[in-house]
Amino acid sequence: MIGARREGRARVGTFATYDDLSPVSEPGRTIGEVLRDIGGDGSEGAWEDRLRAMALANRLVAHHSDVVAASLRPFVLAVASCLASLRSSVCKAAIGLVKTLACHLKGRLDGELSVVLPGILKRSAESTFLTVEADEALLLLVDAASPRALIATLSNHVSERRLQSKIAMALAFCVERRGEEKSLFRGRAGRSSLETALATMNECIRTGNPDARAHVKRCLSTMFDVLGAEEMFEPLRRYEELSVMEQSLEYYQSS
Incomplete structure:
Protein backbone atom coordinates (compact mmCIF):
# COMPACT_ATOMS: atom_id res chain seq x y z
CA MET A 1 0.00 0.00 0.00
CA SER A 146 -0.36 17.53 -32.19
CA PRO A 147 -3.42 18.68 -34.21
CA ARG A 148 -3.27 15.87 -36.75
CA ALA A 149 -3.08 13.16 -34.08
CA LEU A 150 -5.96 14.78 -32.23
CA ILE A 151 -8.16 15.09 -35.32
CA ALA A 152 -7.55 11.44 -36.21
CA THR A 153 -8.40 10.27 -32.69
CA LEU A 154 -11.54 12.38 -32.39
CA SER A 155 -12.79 11.03 -35.72
CA ASN A 156 -12.73 7.50 -34.33
CA HIS A 157 -15.44 8.36 -31.78
CA VAL A 158 -17.77 10.62 -33.75
CA SER A 159 -20.29 7.82 -34.28
CA GLU A 160 -21.14 8.04 -30.56
CA ARG A 161 -23.93 10.57 -30.63
CA ARG A 162 -23.61 11.69 -27.02
CA LEU A 163 -19.97 12.68 -27.61
CA GLN A 164 -20.50 14.71 -30.77
CA SER A 165 -20.91 18.11 -29.12
CA LYS A 166 -17.68 17.68 -27.16
CA ILE A 167 -15.85 16.38 -30.21
CA ALA A 168 -16.96 19.47 -32.12
CA MET A 169 -15.83 21.66 -29.22
CA ALA A 170 -12.40 20.01 -29.20
CA LEU A 171 -12.03 20.41 -32.96
CA ALA A 172 -13.00 24.08 -32.82
CA PHE A 173 -10.51 24.74 -30.02
CA CYS A 174 -7.78 22.85 -31.88
CA VAL A 175 -8.27 24.75 -35.13
CA GLU A 176 -8.59 28.10 -33.39
CA ARG A 177 -5.39 27.52 -31.42
CA ARG A 178 -3.34 25.94 -34.20
CA GLY A 179 -5.11 26.99 -37.37
CA GLU A 180 -2.74 29.88 -37.95
CA GLU A 181 -0.10 27.24 -38.67
CA LYS A 182 -0.99 27.02 -42.35
CA SER A 183 1.01 23.82 -42.74
CA LEU A 184 -1.64 22.07 -40.62
CA PHE A 185 -3.87 21.62 -43.67
CA ARG A 186 -1.22 21.79 -46.39
CA GLY A 187 0.56 18.98 -48.19
CA ARG A 188 -0.69 15.40 -48.47
CA ALA A 189 -0.89 14.84 -44.69
CA GLY A 190 -2.52 18.22 -44.18
CA ARG A 191 -5.19 17.66 -46.82
CA SER A 192 -5.92 14.27 -45.29
CA SER A 193 -6.37 15.94 -41.89
CA LEU A 194 -8.65 18.54 -43.45
CA GLU A 195 -10.83 15.84 -45.00
CA THR A 196 -10.95 13.96 -41.70
CA ALA A 197 -11.87 17.11 -39.80
CA LEU A 198 -14.63 18.01 -42.27
CA ALA A 199 -16.05 14.49 -42.25
CA THR A 200 -16.04 14.51 -38.44
CA MET A 201 -17.76 17.90 -38.26
CA ASN A 202 -20.30 16.80 -40.84
CA GLU A 203 -21.21 13.82 -38.67
CA CYS A 204 -21.37 15.99 -35.53
CA ILE A 205 -24.16 18.16 -36.93
CA ARG A 206 -26.30 15.43 -38.50
CA THR A 207 -28.47 15.15 -35.40
CA GLY A 208 -29.05 18.89 -35.16
CA ASN A 209 -27.43 19.36 -31.75
CA PRO A 210 -27.28 23.18 -31.34
CA ASP A 211 -24.05 23.12 -29.33
CA ALA A 212 -22.35 20.94 -31.93
CA ARG A 213 -23.55 23.25 -34.71
CA ALA A 214 -22.19 26.30 -32.91
CA HIS A 215 -18.77 24.68 -32.43
CA VAL A 216 -18.66 23.47 -36.04
CA LYS A 217 -19.53 26.93 -37.32
CA ARG A 218 -16.66 28.42 -35.32
CA CYS A 219 -14.30 25.77 -36.67
CA LEU A 220 -15.34 26.33 -40.28
CA SER A 221 -15.01 30.09 -39.90
CA THR A 222 -11.42 29.67 -38.73
CA MET A 223 -10.67 27.31 -41.62
CA PHE A 224 -12.01 29.88 -44.07
CA ASP A 225 -9.80 32.53 -42.47
CA VAL A 226 -6.71 30.36 -42.75
CA LEU A 227 -7.23 28.63 -46.11
CA GLY A 228 -9.53 31.02 -47.95
CA ALA A 229 -12.80 30.34 -49.73
CA GLU A 230 -11.23 28.89 -52.87
CA GLU A 231 -9.32 26.17 -51.03
CA MET A 232 -12.34 25.33 -48.88
CA PHE A 233 -14.95 25.19 -51.62
CA GLU A 234 -14.04 21.86 -53.21
CA PRO A 235 -13.59 19.74 -50.05
CA LEU A 236 -16.58 21.36 -48.34
CA ARG A 237 -19.04 20.57 -51.12
CA ARG A 238 -18.54 16.84 -50.55
CA TYR A 239 -20.26 17.01 -47.16
CA GLU A 240 -23.98 17.52 -47.33
CA GLU A 241 -24.57 18.61 -43.74
CA LEU A 242 -21.76 21.15 -43.85
CA SER A 243 -22.91 22.50 -47.17
CA VAL A 244 -26.17 23.71 -45.63
CA MET A 245 -24.08 26.14 -43.64
CA GLU A 246 -22.83 27.77 -46.84
CA GLN A 247 -25.18 30.72 -46.68
CA SER A 248 -24.25 31.65 -43.11
CA LEU A 249 -20.57 31.16 -43.88
CA GLU A 250 -20.84 33.49 -46.85
CA TYR A 251 -22.43 36.00 -44.52
CA TYR A 252 -19.55 35.50 -42.10
CA GLN A 253 -16.99 36.13 -44.85
CA SER A 254 -18.68 39.32 -46.00
CA SER A 255 -19.28 40.73 -42.50
Whole structure:
Protein backbone atom coordinates (compact mmCIF):
# COMPACT_ATOMS: atom_id res chain seq x y z
CA MET A 1 0.00 0.00 0.00
CA ILE A 2 1.33 3.40 -0.95
CA GLY A 3 1.45 6.17 1.60
CA ALA A 4 2.41 5.35 5.15
CA ARG A 5 5.78 3.75 4.60
CA ARG A 6 7.98 6.34 2.93
CA GLU A 7 6.00 9.18 1.43
CA GLY A 8 3.60 9.89 4.28
CA ARG A 9 -0.04 8.87 4.41
CA ALA A 10 -2.32 11.54 2.98
CA ARG A 11 -5.76 11.99 4.46
CA VAL A 12 -8.73 10.79 2.40
CA GLY A 13 -10.58 13.85 1.17
CA THR A 14 -7.48 15.93 0.37
CA PHE A 15 -6.54 14.27 -2.89
CA ALA A 16 -8.60 16.50 -5.15
CA THR A 17 -6.47 19.59 -4.51
CA TYR A 18 -3.00 18.13 -5.11
CA ASP A 19 -1.43 20.96 -3.14
CA ASP A 20 1.62 18.83 -2.38
CA LEU A 21 3.44 18.46 -5.68
CA SER A 22 6.90 18.11 -4.17
CA PRO A 23 9.36 15.63 -5.69
CA VAL A 24 9.46 12.06 -4.43
CA SER A 25 12.65 10.63 -2.99
CA GLU A 26 12.79 7.46 -5.10
CA PRO A 27 10.85 7.99 -8.34
CA GLY A 28 11.93 4.69 -9.88
CA ARG A 29 10.53 2.72 -6.96
CA THR A 30 7.52 4.95 -6.50
CA ILE A 31 6.25 4.56 -10.05
CA GLY A 32 6.20 0.80 -9.56
CA GLU A 33 4.03 1.20 -6.47
CA VAL A 34 1.81 3.71 -8.27
CA LEU A 35 1.24 1.35 -11.20
CA ARG A 36 0.46 -1.48 -8.79
CA ASP A 37 -2.04 0.41 -6.65
CA ILE A 38 -3.69 2.81 -9.07
CA GLY A 39 -5.70 0.06 -10.73
CA GLY A 40 -7.16 -1.19 -7.45
CA ASP A 41 -7.68 -4.83 -6.51
CA GLY A 42 -11.44 -4.82 -6.02
CA SER A 43 -11.27 -4.85 -2.23
CA GLU A 44 -13.40 -2.57 -0.10
CA GLY A 45 -10.58 -0.14 0.68
CA ALA A 46 -8.93 -0.22 -2.75
CA TRP A 47 -10.35 3.16 -3.70
CA GLU A 48 -8.29 4.78 -0.93
CA ASP A 49 -5.15 3.17 -2.34
CA ARG A 50 -6.08 4.46 -5.79
CA LEU A 51 -6.43 8.00 -4.45
CA ARG A 52 -3.08 7.81 -2.69
CA ALA A 53 -1.51 6.40 -5.84
CA MET A 54 -2.86 9.26 -7.95
CA ALA A 55 -1.65 11.84 -5.43
CA LEU A 56 1.85 10.39 -5.83
CA ALA A 57 1.39 10.10 -9.58
CA ASN A 58 0.81 13.84 -9.84
CA ARG A 59 4.12 14.43 -8.06
CA LEU A 60 5.88 12.02 -10.40
CA VAL A 61 4.50 13.71 -13.48
CA ALA A 62 5.31 17.20 -12.21
CA HIS A 63 8.89 16.47 -11.12
CA HIS A 64 9.98 13.20 -12.71
CA SER A 65 8.37 13.27 -16.16
CA ASP A 66 11.14 11.18 -17.75
CA VAL A 67 10.43 8.36 -15.31
CA VAL A 68 6.74 8.52 -16.18
CA ALA A 69 7.50 8.72 -19.92
CA ALA A 70 9.48 5.49 -19.69
CA SER A 71 6.32 3.69 -18.50
CA LEU A 72 3.82 5.93 -20.24
CA ARG A 73 1.49 3.32 -21.76
CA PRO A 74 0.83 1.33 -18.53
CA PHE A 75 0.63 4.64 -16.65
CA VAL A 76 -2.03 6.04 -18.99
CA LEU A 77 -3.92 2.75 -19.06
CA ALA A 78 -4.12 2.88 -15.28
CA VAL A 79 -5.37 6.47 -15.35
CA ALA A 80 -7.99 5.54 -17.95
CA SER A 81 -9.28 2.77 -15.69
CA CYS A 82 -9.76 5.37 -12.94
CA LEU A 83 -11.68 7.63 -15.30
CA ALA A 84 -14.19 4.81 -15.71
CA SER A 85 -14.60 4.34 -11.96
CA LEU A 86 -18.09 4.54 -10.50
CA ARG A 87 -16.68 6.25 -7.41
CA SER A 88 -16.74 9.98 -8.06
CA SER A 89 -13.70 10.74 -5.88
CA VAL A 90 -11.56 8.35 -7.94
CA CYS A 91 -12.87 9.74 -11.21
CA LYS A 92 -12.28 13.33 -10.05
CA ALA A 93 -8.71 12.49 -9.07
CA ALA A 94 -8.12 10.84 -12.45
CA ILE A 95 -9.35 13.94 -14.28
CA GLY A 96 -6.94 16.03 -12.23
CA LEU A 97 -4.12 13.65 -13.11
CA VAL A 98 -4.94 13.95 -16.82
CA LYS A 99 -4.58 17.72 -16.46
CA THR A 100 -1.17 17.27 -14.88
CA LEU A 101 -0.12 14.89 -17.67
CA ALA A 102 -1.24 17.35 -20.33
CA CYS A 103 0.67 20.20 -18.71
CA HIS A 104 3.95 18.37 -18.07
CA LEU A 105 4.11 15.86 -20.94
CA LYS A 106 3.02 18.21 -23.70
CA GLY A 107 4.12 16.84 -27.05
CA ARG A 108 4.54 13.29 -25.74
CA LEU A 109 0.92 12.17 -25.53
CA ASP A 110 0.04 11.63 -29.19
CA GLY A 111 0.46 7.88 -28.93
CA GLU A 112 -1.71 7.75 -25.80
CA LEU A 113 -4.70 9.74 -27.07
CA SER A 114 -6.59 6.60 -28.07
CA VAL A 115 -6.33 5.42 -24.46
CA VAL A 116 -7.12 8.54 -22.45
CA LEU A 117 -9.23 10.73 -24.74
CA PRO A 118 -12.37 8.50 -24.85
CA GLY A 119 -12.70 8.54 -21.06
CA ILE A 120 -12.33 12.32 -20.88
CA LEU A 121 -14.84 12.80 -23.70
CA LYS A 122 -17.38 10.63 -21.89
CA ARG A 123 -16.94 12.45 -18.59
CA SER A 124 -17.14 15.79 -20.38
CA ALA A 125 -20.39 14.75 -22.09
CA GLU A 126 -22.07 13.78 -18.81
CA SER A 127 -24.18 16.29 -16.88
CA THR A 128 -22.50 15.92 -13.49
CA PHE A 129 -20.47 18.04 -11.09
CA LEU A 130 -17.37 16.73 -12.90
CA THR A 131 -18.33 18.15 -16.29
CA VAL A 132 -16.49 21.46 -15.94
CA GLU A 133 -13.28 19.76 -14.80
CA ALA A 134 -13.56 17.21 -17.61
CA ASP A 135 -13.99 20.06 -20.12
CA GLU A 136 -10.82 21.66 -18.77
CA ALA A 137 -8.94 18.37 -19.08
CA LEU A 138 -10.21 17.92 -22.63
CA LEU A 139 -9.00 21.34 -23.73
CA LEU A 140 -5.63 20.79 -22.04
CA LEU A 141 -5.27 17.51 -23.96
CA VAL A 142 -6.15 19.33 -27.18
CA ASP A 143 -3.41 21.85 -26.48
CA ALA A 144 -0.89 19.15 -25.53
CA ALA A 145 -1.37 16.95 -28.60
CA SER A 146 -0.36 17.53 -32.19
CA PRO A 147 -3.42 18.68 -34.21
CA ARG A 148 -3.27 15.87 -36.75
CA ALA A 149 -3.08 13.16 -34.08
CA LEU A 150 -5.96 14.78 -32.23
CA ILE A 151 -8.16 15.09 -35.32
CA ALA A 152 -7.55 11.44 -36.21
CA THR A 153 -8.40 10.27 -32.69
CA LEU A 154 -11.54 12.38 -32.39
CA SER A 155 -12.79 11.03 -35.72
CA ASN A 156 -12.73 7.50 -34.33
CA HIS A 157 -15.44 8.36 -31.78
CA VAL A 158 -17.77 10.62 -33.75
CA SER A 159 -20.29 7.82 -34.28
CA GLU A 160 -21.14 8.04 -30.56
CA ARG A 161 -23.93 10.57 -30.63
CA ARG A 162 -23.61 11.69 -27.02
CA LEU A 163 -19.97 12.68 -27.61
CA GLN A 164 -20.50 14.71 -30.77
CA SER A 165 -20.91 18.11 -29.12
CA LYS A 166 -17.68 17.68 -27.16
CA ILE A 167 -15.85 16.38 -30.21
CA ALA A 168 -16.96 19.47 -32.12
CA MET A 169 -15.83 21.66 -29.22
CA ALA A 170 -12.40 20.01 -29.20
CA LEU A 171 -12.03 20.41 -32.96
CA ALA A 172 -13.00 24.08 -32.82
CA PHE A 173 -10.51 24.74 -30.02
CA CYS A 174 -7.78 22.85 -31.88
CA VAL A 175 -8.27 24.75 -35.13
CA GLU A 176 -8.59 28.10 -33.39
CA ARG A 177 -5.39 27.52 -31.42
CA ARG A 178 -3.34 25.94 -34.20
CA GLY A 179 -5.11 26.99 -37.37
CA GLU A 180 -2.74 29.88 -37.95
CA GLU A 181 -0.10 27.24 -38.67
CA LYS A 182 -0.99 27.02 -42.35
CA SER A 183 1.01 23.82 -42.74
CA LEU A 184 -1.64 22.07 -40.62
CA PHE A 185 -3.87 21.62 -43.67
CA ARG A 186 -1.22 21.79 -46.39
CA GLY A 187 0.56 18.98 -48.19
CA ARG A 188 -0.69 15.40 -48.47
CA ALA A 189 -0.89 14.84 -44.69
CA GLY A 190 -2.52 18.22 -44.18
CA ARG A 191 -5.19 17.66 -46.82
CA SER A 192 -5.92 14.27 -45.29
CA SER A 193 -6.37 15.94 -41.89
CA LEU A 194 -8.65 18.54 -43.45
CA GLU A 195 -10.83 15.84 -45.00
CA THR A 196 -10.95 13.96 -41.70
CA ALA A 197 -11.87 17.11 -39.80
CA LEU A 198 -14.63 18.01 -42.27
CA ALA A 199 -16.05 14.49 -42.25
CA THR A 200 -16.04 14.51 -38.44
CA MET A 201 -17.76 17.90 -38.26
CA ASN A 202 -20.30 16.80 -40.84
CA GLU A 203 -21.21 13.82 -38.67
CA CYS A 204 -21.37 15.99 -35.53
CA ILE A 205 -24.16 18.16 -36.93
CA ARG A 206 -26.30 15.43 -38.50
CA THR A 207 -28.47 15.15 -35.40
CA GLY A 208 -29.05 18.89 -35.16
CA ASN A 209 -27.43 19.36 -31.75
CA PRO A 210 -27.28 23.18 -31.34
CA ASP A 211 -24.05 23.12 -29.33
CA ALA A 212 -22.35 20.94 -31.93
CA ARG A 213 -23.55 23.25 -34.71
CA ALA A 214 -22.19 26.30 -32.91
CA HIS A 215 -18.77 24.68 -32.43
CA VAL A 216 -18.66 23.47 -36.04
CA LYS A 217 -19.53 26.93 -37.32
CA ARG A 218 -16.66 28.42 -35.32
CA CYS A 219 -14.30 25.77 -36.67
CA LEU A 220 -15.34 26.33 -40.28
CA SER A 221 -15.01 30.09 -39.90
CA THR A 222 -11.42 29.67 -38.73
CA MET A 223 -10.67 27.31 -41.62
CA PHE A 224 -12.01 29.88 -44.07
CA ASP A 225 -9.80 32.53 -42.47
CA VAL A 226 -6.71 30.36 -42.75
CA LEU A 227 -7.23 28.63 -46.11
CA GLY A 228 -9.53 31.02 -47.95
CA ALA A 229 -12.80 30.34 -49.73
CA GLU A 230 -11.23 28.89 -52.87
CA GLU A 231 -9.32 26.17 -51.03
CA MET A 232 -12.34 25.33 -48.88
CA PHE A 233 -14.95 25.19 -51.62
CA GLU A 234 -14.04 21.86 -53.21
CA PRO A 235 -13.59 19.74 -50.05
CA LEU A 236 -16.58 21.36 -48.34
CA ARG A 237 -19.04 20.57 -51.12
CA ARG A 238 -18.54 16.84 -50.55
CA TYR A 239 -20.26 17.01 -47.16
CA GLU A 240 -23.98 17.52 -47.33
CA GLU A 241 -24.57 18.61 -43.74
CA LEU A 242 -21.76 21.15 -43.85
CA SER A 243 -22.91 22.50 -47.17
CA VAL A 244 -26.17 23.71 -45.63
CA MET A 245 -24.08 26.14 -43.64
CA GLU A 246 -22.83 27.77 -46.84
CA GLN A 247 -25.18 30.72 -46.68
CA SER A 248 -24.25 31.65 -43.11
CA LEU A 249 -20.57 31.16 -43.88
CA GLU A 250 -20.84 33.49 -46.85
CA TYR A 251 -22.43 36.00 -44.52
CA TYR A 252 -19.55 35.50 -42.10
CA GLN A 253 -16.99 36.13 -44.85
CA SER A 254 -18.68 39.32 -46.00
CA SER A 255 -19.28 40.73 -42.50
